[in-house]
Amino acid sequence: MNVSDTAAATFPRNRLPEWVKPKTPTPAALTFDPSVTGDVARGATIFKTAPCIACHAIRGVPTAAGIVGPNLTHVGSRTTIAGGIYPNDLEHLHKWIKNAPEMKPGSLMPLFGKAEKGDTPGLYTDQQIADLAAYLSSLK
Ligand code: HEC
Numbered sequence: 001m002n003v004s005d006t007a008a009a010t011f012p013r014n015r016l017p018e019w020v021k022p023k024t025p026t027p028a029a030l031t032f033d034p035s036v037t038g039d040v041a042r043g044a045t046i047f048k049t050a051p052c053i054a055c056h057a058i059r060g061v062p063t064a065a066g067i068v069g070p071n072l073t074h075v076g077s078r079t080t081i082a083g084g085i086y087p088n089d090l091e092h093l094h095k096w097i098k099n100a101p102e103m104k105p106g107s108l109m110p111l112f113g114k115a116e117k118g119d120t121p122g123l124y125t126d127q128q129i130a131d132l133a134a135y136l137s138s139l140k
Pocket residue numbers: 050051052053054055056068069070075080081082083084093096097104107108109110112132136
């Protein structure tokens with residue numbers, strides 16, 4: 001075994017083998033507009049007081065100490081989200097925040113997209129969701 005074989009066992013983000021990349025299709029009704037670009041600082045500001053903090057913790061954000069959802073301190077360095085069913089990129093983060101129950105039926109995370117229909121009223125516009133996704137992606 002040479003050095004690159006052992007290194008491959010850690011699945012570095014830029015050298016992921018095809019078979020570990022999730023290919024779960026996203027629900028057709030869920031839209032993502034890549035021209036709406038998020039702002040990391042705005043996303044951080046939204047997150048601090050958003051309902052997200054009731055379920056998620058981020059180290060260094062004193063208001064965010066929830067334990068119902070996964071800890072998001074290093075979410076930007078992960079290769080997948082939602083228990084490995086989706087790749088971790090801006091599109092999937094956006095759709096996830098927009099409507100997690102659609103993305104993963106049975107998910108405890110409520111929907112947050114303003115125009116989405118579900119058990120809870122949506123809170124955020126596409127721009128605000130893009131800001132949140134940009135912020136989360138920056139957490140390496
Ligand atoms: C009621 C609790 C709850 C709230 C509120 C909530 N989440 Fe979640 N969140 C969860 C749970 C539970 C999961 C794990 C879902 C799964 O994989 O089944 C999750 C998963 C995630 C993930 C994927 C992380 C990963 O490692 O898979 C992201 C990103 C996320 N939430 C962001 C947010 C954001 C942003 C908000 C606020 C706009 C928010 N969440 C609000 C419970 C919540």
